[in-house]
Amino acid sequence: MKTEKVALILILILLFSIFMGFYGNISELVGYVTRFGQLGIGNYVPTVDYIYINGSNCTDNPADVIIDPTENTTTTVLVKARITDLNGDCDTFTGDNGTAYLCNGTGPCNANTADHTIIMNYDSGDGQWGPGNRYCNMTGQLEDVQFFEINGTWRVNVTVTDGINESDLPKNWTYGELRAFIYPPAGNTIYMGTLNLGEWNNGTAGDQMKNSGNIVLDLKWNASNFTGQAYGEQINLTGDNYIIDDDALSPDDTGNIPEVFINESSLVQVYFQPGTGLVRCSSVACDNANATFNLYWHILIPQVLKQDSYQNSIGVESEDH
Amino acid sequence: MIGSKYSKIGAILVFALLLNLQSVYSLGVTRPVPYDIELMRGESADFTFQIQATTSTNRILCSYSIADLDPLEIEFEEPEALINAGSVKRVYGTVTVPDDASYKDYRGKLSVSCGAVSEGGEGISGSVVMTTIGDSPFNVKVVETREGEIREITRPELEAPPYLMIIAIIIIIIVVIGVLYYIKFGKKR
Numbered sequence: 001m002k003t004e005k006v007a008l009i010l011i012l013i014l015l016f017s018i019f020m021g022f023y024g025n026i027s028e029l030v031g032y033v034t035r036f037g038q039l040g041i042g043n044y045v046p047t048v049d050y051i052y053i054n055g056s057n058c059t060d061n062p063a064d065v066i067i068d069p070t071e072n073t074t075t076t077v078l079v080k081a082r083i084t085d086l087n088g089d090c091d092t093f094t095g096d097n098g099t100a101y102l103c104n105g106t107g108p109c110n111a112n113t114a115d116h117t118i119i120m121n122y123d124s125g126d127g128q129w130g131p132g133n134r135y136c137n138m139t140g141q142l143e144d145v146q147f148f149e150i151n152g153t154w155r156v157n158v159t160v161t162d163g164i165n166e167s168d169l170p171k172n173w174t175y176g177e178l179r180a181f182i183y184p185p186a187g188n189t190i191y192m193g194t195l196n197l198g199e200w201n202n203g204t205a206g207d208q209m210k211n212s213g214n215i216v217l218d219l220k221w222n223a224s225n226f227t228g229q230a231y232g233e234q235i236n237l238t239g240d241n242y243i244i245d246d247d248a249l250s251p252d253d254t255g256n257i258p259e260v261f262i263n264e265s266s267l268v269q270v271y272f273q274p275g276t277g278l279v280r281c282s283s284v285a286c287d288n289a290n291a292t293f294n295l296y297w298h299i300l301i302p303q304v305l306k307q308d309s310y311q312n313s314i315g316v317e318s319e320d321h
Numbered sequence: 322m323i324g325s326k327y328s329k330i331g332a333i334l335v336f337a338l339l340l341n342l343q344s345v346y347s348l349g350v351t352r353p354v355p356y357d358i359e360l361m362r363g364e365s366a367d368f369t370f371q372i373q374a375t376t377s378t379n380r381i382l383c384s385y386s387i388a389d390l391d392p393l394e395i396e397f398e399e400p401e402a403l404i405n406a407g408s409v410k411r412v413y414g415t416v417t418v419p420d421d422a423s424y425k426d427y428r429g430k431l432s433v434s435c436g437a438v439s440e441g442g443e444g445i446s447g448s449v450v451m452t453t454i455g456d457s458p459f460n461v462k463v464v465e466t467r468e469g470e471i472r473e474i475t476r477p478e479l480e481a482p483p484y485l486m487i488i489a490i491i492i493i494i495i496v497v498i499g500v501l502y503y504i505k506f507g508k509k510r
Contacts, residue, residue, distance in 0.1 A: 182346065
C-alpha cells in the first residue's frame with residue numbers, strides 16, 4: 001500500500017513534469033509568467049480623403065470651387081489634401097509620395113493628361129492627428145495657372161503612395177471665365193503725331209490689341225468728333241474720314257483685317273477684329289495668330305483747319321464671339 | 322490756294338496736330354459667381370464678380386449693369402467702383418425674385434464700362450477711351466421648389482466709421498464710471 005502511494009506520487013510528478021515541459025518551467029508557477037509573441041502588421045494603403053484648392057473643398061460638383069483667372073498674368077493655386085494612413089507614418093512622406101494633377105476637362109487626370117503637375121509634401125505645420133496619428137495633410141508647391149488657360153470644368157487628382165501601395169482621389173473644380181483685353185499696350189495715350197492738312201495719316205497711332213483673358217472676343221468701336229483744345233475747332237466725323245485698320249497705309253487696305261470706317265454718329269458701333277474674333281493666347285508669349293493684332297487709326301485732315309492739338313474719345317466694347 | 326484765315330501758308334504746312342486718346346490700359350471682368358442661381362419667388366441670392374485692372378497704368382472708374390433679367394431685381398452694393406492701377410476690385414450684388422415672376426430660366430448679361438480717371442478722382446480732361454466688357458453670363462432659374470441650398474457669398478465686413486467707435490468708447494467709459502460710482506457711494510445709502 002505504501003509502495004502504491006509512492007508510485008502514484010511518482011506518476012503524478014512525471015505527468016506534471018511532462019505538462020511543464022510543454023508550458024514552461026516550475027519557476028514560472030511561482031512568480032511572473034513571461035510570454036514572447038510575434039505578429040505581423042500589414043501595410044495599409046494610404047488614402048486621400050479631401051482635396052482643397054485655395055482653401056475650398058473640391059467635390060464632384062465643379063461649381064463648388066471656382067478659381068478666377070487674373071488678367072494678363074497668373075493665378076496661384078495651392079492644393080492641399082488630407083491623407084489617412086493607418087500605419088501612422090505619413091509624417092515620413094516627401095515629394096516622392098504625393099502628386100496632384102490639374103487637368104482641363106472631365107476626362108482621366110493623370111501624369112499623361114495633366115496640364116499642371118504639383119509635387120505634394122507632408123505638411124509638418126499641420127502635423128498628424130487622430131487615433132494612431134492616422135491623419136495628416138499634404139500640401140503642394142504653389143502653382144501658377146495662366147490667364148489664357150481654358151475655362152470650364154477641370155479635374156484635380158491627388159495620388160499618394162507609401163512606397164508600397166498607392167491610391168488617388170479625383171475631384172472637380174472650375175477655372176473661371178475672364179473677359180479681358182489690353183489696349184493700348186504702352187502708356188495711356190495714343191499719339192497720332194503731327195499731321196498734314198488735307199491728307200490721310202499713315203503709320204501713326206499704331207498700337208496692339210491683345211486678348212488678356214480666356215474668352216474669344218468680338219470688338220465694337222465708336223468715336224466722337226475731334227475738338228481743338230486751344231480754339232475749340234472741331235474735326236467732324238463724316239463716316240468716310242476716320243478709319244480703324246490693322247495696317248499703316250490709308251486709305252489703302254493691305255492688312256489682314258478689312259479696314260472699317262467709323263460711323264459719323266458716336267452712338268453707332270462698328271465691328272473690327274479678326275474673323276476668328278480676338279482669340280485666346282496659347283502661350284505667355286501670346287504669339288499665336290489673332291490673339292493680338294495691330295490697330296491703326298487713320299484720319300483725313302480737312303484742308304482748312306486751325307493749328308491746334310485735337311482730342312476725341314473712342315469707345316471699344318467686347319462681346320463673346 | 323486754300324484762302325483761309327486758318328491756313329495762311331498752305332496745305333503743305335505741317336500742322337501741329339496732336340490727337341491724344343487717353344486710354345484705359347487694360348480691363349478684365351470675371352463671370353459672376355455663383356454661376357447658375359436657383360431661386361423661388363420672393364427669395365434673394367448674393368453674387369460677386371471681379372473687375373481687374375492688373376495691367377492698367379490708370380485708376381479706372383467703372384459702372385455696371387445686368388441686362389435681360391426683367392422682372393428680377395438687381396441691387397449692387399455700390400453703384401460704381403473705383404479700381405486702382407494694377408489691382409482687382411470685387412463687386413457684390415443681390416438678385417431678388419419678385420412674387421409674380423414667371424418660372425423660367427432668366428439669362429442675363431453683365432456689362433461693365435470703365436474709363437480712366439485722373440489722380441484727383443475726376444474725369445481726365447480731354448479725351449477718354451471708354452472700355453466696355455459685356456456678355457458675361459448671369460443666369461437665374463426661378464423654380465417652384467428649389468433643390469439645392471442658396472450658396473452664400475462671404476462679403477468682407479465694412480469698417481465701422483470712426484465716430485461709431487468713439488461713441489462706443491464713450492458709452493463704455495460712462496458705464497464703467499457709473500459702476501464705480503455705485504460701488505463707492507451706492508452701498509452707503
